[in-house]
Amino acid sequence: MLFEEVANYYDKLESTSSRLTMIDVLTEMLLKAKKGEVRDIIYMTLGTPAPAFKGIDLGMAEKLAEEAIATATGESRESVDRSFKKTGDLGTSAEQMVSTGRLRRMGSGKFDVGDVMGTMLKIAGTSGPGSKDAKIKLLANLIAASRPVEARYIVRFALGELRLGAGDATILEALSQAATGDREFKDKLEEAYNICSDLGLVGETLMREGKKGIEEFKVTLFEPIRPALAERLPTAEEILARMNGRCAVESKYDGLRTQVHMDRAKKRVEIFSRRLERVTDMFPELTQAALKEVHADSAILDGEAIAYDEATNQFHPFQETMQRKRKHGIEEKSEELPLHLFAFDLLYLNGESYLNRRYAERRDELERVVKGDGTIRFSDRIIAEKPAALDKYFDEAVEDGLEGIVAKDLGAPYIAGARKFSWIKMKRSYKGELEDTVDLVAVGYYRGKGIRTEFGFGGILAAVYDDKRDMFETITRIGTGFTEGMMRTFKSTLEKTRVAKKPARVDALVEPDFWIEPRYVVTVKADEITKSPMHTAGRHREGEGEVGYALRFPRIVGGGIREDKSPEDATTANEIEEMFKQQRKTKISEAAP
Ligand code: ATP
Numbered sequence: 001m002l003f004e005e006v007a008n009y010y011d012k013l014e015s016t017s018s019r020l021t022m023i024d025v026l027t028e029m030l031l032k033a034k035k036g037e038v039r040d041i042i043y044m045t046l047g048t049p050a051p052a053f054k055g056i057d058l059g060m061a062e063k064l065a066e067e068a069i070a071t072a073t074g075e076s077r078e079s080v081d082r083s084f085k086k087t088g089d090l091g092t093s094a095e096q097m098v099s100t101g102r103l104r105r106m107g108s109g110k111f112d113v114g115d116v117m118g119t120m121l122k123i124a125g126t127s128g129p130g131s132k133d134a135k136i137k138l139l140a141n142l143i144a145a146s147r148p149v150e151a152r153y154i155v156r157f158a159l160g161e162l163r164l165g166a167g168d169a170t171i172l173e174a175l176s177q178a179a180t181g182d183r184e185f186k187d188k189l190e191e192a193y194n195i196c197s198d199l200g201l202v203g204e205t206l207m208r209e210g211k212k213g214i215e216e217f218k219v220t221l222f223e224p225i226r227p228a229l230a231e232r233l234p235t236a237e238e239i240l241a242r243m244n245g246r247c248a249v250e251s252k253y254d255g256l257r258t259q260v261h262m263d264r265a266k267k268r269v270e271i272f273s274r275r276l277e278r279v280t281d282m283f284p285e286l287t288q289a290a291l292k293e294v295h296a297d298s299a300i301l302d303g304e305a306i307a308y309d310e311a312t313n314q315f316h317p318f319q320e321t322m323q324r325k326r327k328h329g330i331e332e333k334s335e336e337l338p339l340h341l342f343a344f345d346l347l348y349l350n351g352e353s354y355l356n357r358r359y360a361e362r363r364d365e366l367e368r369v370v371k372g373d374g375t376i377r378f379s380d381r382i383i384a385e386k387p388a389a390l391d392k393y394f395d396e397a398v399e400d401g402l403e404g405i406v407a408k409d410l411g412a413p414y415i416a417g418a419r420k421f422s423w424i425k426m427k428r429s430y431k432g433e434l435e436d437t438v439d440l441v442a443v444g445y446y447r448g449k450g451i452r453t454e455f456g457f458g459g460i461l462a463a464v465y466d467d468k469r470d471m472f473e474t475i476t477r478i479g480t481g482f483t484e485g486m487m488r489t490f491k492s493t494l495e496k497t498r499v500a501k502k503p504a505r506v507d508a509l510v511e512p513d514f515w516i517e518p519r520y521v522v523t524v525k526a527d528e529i530t531k532s533p534m535h536t537a538g539r540h541r542e543g544e545g546e547v548g549y550a551l552r553f554p555r556i557v558g559g560g561i562r563e564d565k566s567p568e569d570a571t572t573a574n575e576i577e578e579m580f581k582q583q584r585k586t587k588i589s590e591a592a593p
Contacts, residue, residue, distance in 0.1 A: 001033045003116050006041065007150045013164050019471065019504050022166055023183070026174035033113070035207045039200035040117045042171060047162035049120045051198045053224050053270075055278035058124045060135060060158045065090050067136045069155065072143035073097040088498065091156035094143060098151040111145060116154060123158065161496070163517045165503045167568060169470035171199055179206050185214075192217035194226045194417035195355070197276045219353040221298055222261050224272040226417030228302075228345075230406050230425040232436070232575070234582050236387035236394070239407045239424050247407045248359070249393050250381040252425060253315065253342050254403040255306025256564065258283070260341065261348075262290040263298045275566050286341055289375035296369045297350050302414075303343035303379065310338075315401050343370060344379040344406075347414055359422070360410045383410075398428050419572070436579070437557060438571040440464060441472050442520045443503070444512025445494050446479070448487070455484065457491035461512040462524065462554070464537045466573040472518045473573055474508045475537035475549055476526070481556030489560060493520065507536040521565040523558040526551035529580045538573040538580075549576050 009029040013022055026045070033041050043050060050056045066080045069090065073080075075097055083093040119142050126134045139158055143151050156162045166174075169186075172193065176185040192202045192214045201223075205213040219225060233239050240247065257274035269287040271280045280287060283305060294301065307316035346354055346366035354362050372378045380397075384390040384407075394405050404427035412422035427436060440462035448458040459479030463472035482490065497517040502508060506518060532550035539548040 001037050001041070002110065002112050003150055003154075004110075004147060005029075005032065006044070006113055007147075007153050010045075010153050010162075010164055011149055013166060017502060017504050019170065019469075022170055022504050023174045023177060026166060026171060027177040030174060030178040030203070030207075035204070037113050038207045039204040040113050042200040042203045044113065044117065044157065045162075045164060045166055045171065046168075046199065047157060047160060047164070049117065049124055051200065052275065052277045053197055053272055056121070056124045058120060058135075058158055058160065059127070059131075060123060060139065060160075062090060062159065064132060064136050065094075065139065065155055065159055068139035068143060068158075069094045069097055071136065071140035072151075088495075089156070089161075090159060091152040091154075091161070094155040095148040095152035098143065098146060099148045111142075116142065116157075120158065163497065163499060165499075165505055165517065167470060167505060168193070168199060169467070169568075170505070171203075173470075175203050175206055179210065185211065188214055190417070195219050195353075196223040197226055198223060219300070219348050219355065221263055221300065221348065222268070222270050224259050224261070224276045225300065225302075225347055225355070225414075226276065227257055227259065227274055228415050228417075228423060229419035230423035231419055231421045232425050232427070232578070234426065236384075236390035236426070239390065239426060240384070240387055242421050242424060243407060243409055246383065246385050246410065248363070248381050248410055249384045249390050250344060250379045250406050250408060251342075251397045251400075252403040252406045252427065253304040253306045253379065255304045255315075255342075258286070258303055258305040258341060259347075260286065260290050260299075260301045260303070260343075262294055262296075262300075264291065265297065267291065274564055275569070283339065285339060285375055289341070293374045293376045294370055298348070299346065299350070299369065300348035301341070301343045301366070301370075301376070302345035302347055303341045303376075305339055305341050307338065308340045313400070339375070341376045342379045343372075343376055345414060355414045355416060357413065358411050359408050359414070362414065394426060404428050419575075437523045437525050438464070438551075438576070438579075439521050439562060439565055439569065440475065440478075440524050441518045441567040441570045442494060442516060442522060443472055443474065443506045443508065443518050444515045445490070446477070447513045455487040455491060457482075457487045457494075458513075460490070460494070460522070461508070461510065462522065463506065463508075463518065463570075464573050464576055465568055465570045466507075466538075466540070467568070468574075469507075469540060471505050471507045472503075472567065472570075473536040473539065473548065474506075474510060475535050475576065476524070476551040476554045477510070477512075478522075478524060478554045478556060480554070481524075486556070486560050493561065507540075509536060510534055518567045521562045521567060521570050522556055522560065523562055524551065524554050525557045526554040528552040529576060529583055538577050541573060541577060549573075549580060 012025045070077045070080045084090055087093050119138050123135050123138050142154055172186050172189045173183045176183045259272045261270045269290045271283050273279045346362045370376050382393050407424045409422040442460040443463045444461035446458035448455050461477050463474045466473055494516050497519055499515050499517055502515050530550050530552050531547050533547045535548035535550045537549040539546050
C-alpha cells in the first residue's frame, strides 16, 4: 500500500470529530492494506515503530528534524526554525516547505508503508558517533521523496507526535469491523491483546488466520501480559461480602508494578512496567535475582518492586523508587537503596500459561518455585474470613508505612488488562471520608491570568476515561496545586501536544483555551464528587438528559505528570460513579444519630 494512501487516510482521521467515523476510516484503510502490511500500519497509526515493550526509540529530536527538513527542501535551518515558530508543528512546516521550498521536489510519492517503517527502524538503529548525521540523512531522503501531505506525517511520526487520536480500543473495533463486518468480535480481540500487548501482532494474526487464530492466541514469553487491576471498596464488610466471605488479603506496596519474564536456557530476563515499557536496564539486581532465585526453566512473575531496607524494616516510597529511573547512577543507587520484588502472582511456568488457574493455586506454585528470602520476596498476606481480621491486618499494614491492602478472590483466574472485583483495594485514605485521589487525563489547558500571566498557564481541563465508550469525559477544571516550577513544566509539556480542535475521543461541553491530545495523566485530590451540567463524566451511563459528575475543589497532588500511567489507565467513569455512591452512603451514615 502506498504511503500516500495512508497519509490521505490520516488526513481524514485528523479532520473528523466523530469516533465512529474514525472507526470507519480505519476499517477502510485496514481492508485496503495487504495482509503483510497490517502490522506496520497499526504501529504507525499508534505513532510508534513497535510496541512499547520492544523499547525502540527513534532518538529524533526537533533539532535533527529541522536539519532534515532543511536538507530535503533546500531551505536554511533558520527559515525552518522561523516556520516552526509560526506553525508550532514541524510536520506542518515540512508539508509547507516541501511545496514551497527552493528544491520544490514534491517527491514522487511512490513509496509504500514498509519503506517508511524500514527507514524509521534504521533511524532507531543508528547510534554512537556520527549517528546524528546518519539520522538526519535518512529522514531527509524520505522527506525529499514525499508529497506535502506525506511529509507532514513522516515528520510527526519521526518526532513521536503523530497525534491521530486513535487509541487501542478504537483500533480493535476497526479490526473487528474489517475482518467480520461488525464490531462484535472486539472483545475476543481484546483478550488476545491483553495477553501479548501487541496490537500489531493481534491485527496481523486476525487478517492472516481469521477468528480461529485469535481464539487460539497464547501467552508468549517476553511479550508482556497486560496487568490485572483492582476495584476499590471502603470497608472490610463490603470486601468480604463481595468475596463470598473468604479471601486473601495482601499488603499493598507503593512501588512500581513489575512483570518479570525469565528464560533459563537463554539466560534471558526482561522486566516490564505497568505501562508495559521495557525497564530491564533499570533493575540490574532483579535481572540477576530472577535467574538465581526462580527455580524453573521459564516463568513470568507479577509483583511490586520497591526499595526496602531490611535492617530497619522500612519501605521507601514510590518517588524514591522512581528516582532509579534516571539512567545514571543506577549501580550506586542499587547499593544505597536495595530493591526487592514483592512477587504476588505467577502467570506462566515452564512453557505453560497460568492465567486460567485459580489464584490460590498460582500463589502456591509461586511459593514453590521461589524461595522468597532473597531479592525476590512474596507479598505478605493472610486469609481472612472476618471483617475484624481484615481490619486488623489493614491497620498493621498502614502502621508499617504501606498504602493499604489488596484483597484477592481465592478462586479467580488472573484477569489480564481489566479492573475487576477479583482484586479489591482498600487504601489508607478511604477510611472515614471519601478522600481517595483520582487519576485524570489532561485534555485542554488555560492561559494564565493575573500573576499567572507570566507562566502562560492557568490550569487544565481534566477528564476521566470511559472504557465502554473509549472516550475521555471531562470532570473538572483544575487551577490549584501547581507550584511555579510545575506551571512552567506543564505549559511547555502540554504545548507540544496542542491540537486545533477538540479531539474525536474527547466528550466535552466546556471549551478550554487550548485543546490537547489526551496523553498525560495527573493525580488529583478533591473534596467531593458532585453532579454538574457542565461536565460529561458518566453522563452517558445514566441515559438521556443526565448530568455528569464533577469534582469540588480539585487540586493537583503528587508533583505533576504520572509517567507510569497511560490515558487509558486513568480513573474510569464507572469508578467515579462507584465513588459517588460510596460517598453518599458515608454521608448518610455520618448524618445518622
Ligand atoms: P493506585 O494508584 O491505588 O496504586 P493503580 O491505579 O496504580 O492504583 P490499582 O489497580 O488500582 O492500580 O491497584 C493495584 C496496584 O497496586 C497494582 O498495579 C500494583 O502496582 C500495586 N500493588 C501493590 N501491592 C500489591 C499486591 N500485593 N497485589 C496487587 N497489587 C499490588
